[in-house]
Amino acid sequence: DVCPHPVLNVSSRLRSLSRLQRIQGHMMSSHVEPEVLLEKVGRAGVITMNRPKVLNALNLSMIRQISPQLKKWENDTETDIIIIKGVGGKAFCAGGDIRAVTEAGKLGDSLAQDFFREEYILNNAIGTLFLALVLLHLQGVGLSVHGRFRVATEKTLFAMPETAIGLFPDVGGGHFLPRLRGKLGLFLALTGFRLKGRDVQRAGVATHFVESKKIPDLERELVELKSSSAENVSRVLDSYQNQVRILRPVPTLTIQTYKPKQGILQNLKADGSEFSKKQAEILSKMSPTSLKITYKQLQAGASLSLQDVLVMEYRLSQACMRGRDFYEGVRAVLVDRDQNPKWNPSTLEEVSDQSVDQCFSSLGEKDLTF
Known part of the structure; x- marks a missing residue:
């Protein structure tokens, strides 16, 4: 068939294809590297957000991997603690992949319902988890702020814009x-308004503040705990927080x-x-x-x-x-x-x-x- 306006037709199809690919990216990974790493280290389950190029933004594919793994570890008698972290150094998790959800909403695609529904179910699972849950380099709100232990560093930036x-x-x-x-x-x-570094902990968004250079040592010590009770985890986190030098008092802001x-x-x-x-x-x-x-x-x-x-x-x-x-x-x-x-x-x-x-x-x- 010959299209009377081939350039316009191709351009329109390309735009539609681009939108469709962005939506499908939520459903399946197009990366060689897995978007989320799930591993067992001793008695610890470790979840690593692995999309550093997009600040570890959460998509539906990642949610569908994390949710069942949390349930599995929660029911596993050989798992005492869960640690969630992000790679790349810039962000633990920048939140949901809003641009893909936007495209879905424009097209009437079910992702606009599925993403929010499944993300909120995951938020609830994190908030009700009875295992000790430690979130390192706190950033993405839904994955972090409902966890029992939330660790901020001087690199942490918290905002809900x-x-x-x-x-x-x-x-x-x-x-x-x-x-x-x-x-x-x-x-x-x-x-x-953006909270940075120690202010994230002072505000109560994070439970602990630890210097970023000590995060690897903290993670290793948590993984090596023989008993990962809430008391033992809290004791380890407190010990790292107590190592932080307080340079100056920060004025209190009254709103x-x-x-x-x-x-x-x-x-x-x-x-x-x-x-x-x-x-x-x-x-x-x-x-x-x-x-x-x-x-x-x-x-x-x-x-x-x-x-x-x-x-x-x-x-x-x-x-x-x-x-x-x-x-x-x-x-x-x-x-x-x-x-x-x-x-x-x-x-x-x-x-x-x-x-x-x-x-x-x-x-x-x-x-x-x-």
């Missing part, structure tokens, strides 16, 4: 963020919040300090819909179990997949990188409480179940 891409701090963010001291969690959730939601911006502007002005400027660039969803998410999550929070967040994820801001945010921040998203609605005042409430509505038989 989802409101900048029309999303919300998911993977159980609605559970752990409201439980940080004061209103720090709400501040981190709305602004995407206040106000009602109604728009009042946060108004009060920041009225405060007049450089810090307040900067945060007001940051909030003004975020998706107004995401800000309101996130505010309500953390309010509700403060009194819910992790499982109930994940059910709520799955509903929110699917609302974002149905909406506009998520695709526009990913375009502006991750694809075109013009940092100039056109939000719809464009102001907080235009986002109705009814539209926010609808995002929290039950999905019926499509709700997340454990």
Whole structure:
């Protein structure tokens, strides 16, 4: 057959093929190197995130390897401890592979449901694991923040910048963020503020702080423990944390919040300090819909179990997949990188409480179940 517009036809097919390949990459590895390494070292199960070129971003293929392995080790009488780490030195795990999920959502592919559903089930498995679980070089939130022992180093960078891409701090963010001291969690959730190094532990996101050069020794000592009880693991981690020199005290940041939601911006502007002005400027660039969803998410999550929070967040994820801001945010921040998203609605005042409430509505038989 002869196509009347062969160049246009080929170009269109190539674009579709590119999208399809990105989605299929979630289902199967196209790498020679495995994306996640699963090994047994003595009585320790070791999971290594192995996608350094993309900061060890988590995809569906990796989730489907990690989840059954966690169950297997949990039921294995010869496994006492699980250690999760990342290769490459830059990131433990940069979170979910958002660009692939975005392409799936545009095409109506089931990955937009499957990824969130299976990732949240994995988050819950980590949060309810009775084995001692140690996460080294803490970074990716869903894989790390629900674990019993979370180790940060001076290289650790923690942030949940989802409101900048029309999303919300998911993977159980609605559970752990409201439980940080004061209103720090709400501040981190709305602004995407970055915590670095020791501040990650001071904030309560990590349980321990260890110098990165001592991580190999720490891992070796954990693996060689004859009894990996929570008490013994805690003792080892404490001993490494106690080796850290404290160079200077860090000032405490007090975050206040106000009602109604728009009042946060108004009060920041009225405060007049450089810090307040900067945060007001940051909030003004975020998706107004995401800000309101996130505010309500953390309010509700403060009194819910992790499982109930994940059910709520799955509903929110699917609302974002149905909406506009998520695709526009990913375009502006991750694809075109013009940092100039056109939000719809464009102001907080235009986002109705009814539209926010609808995002929290039950999905019926499509709700997340454990």
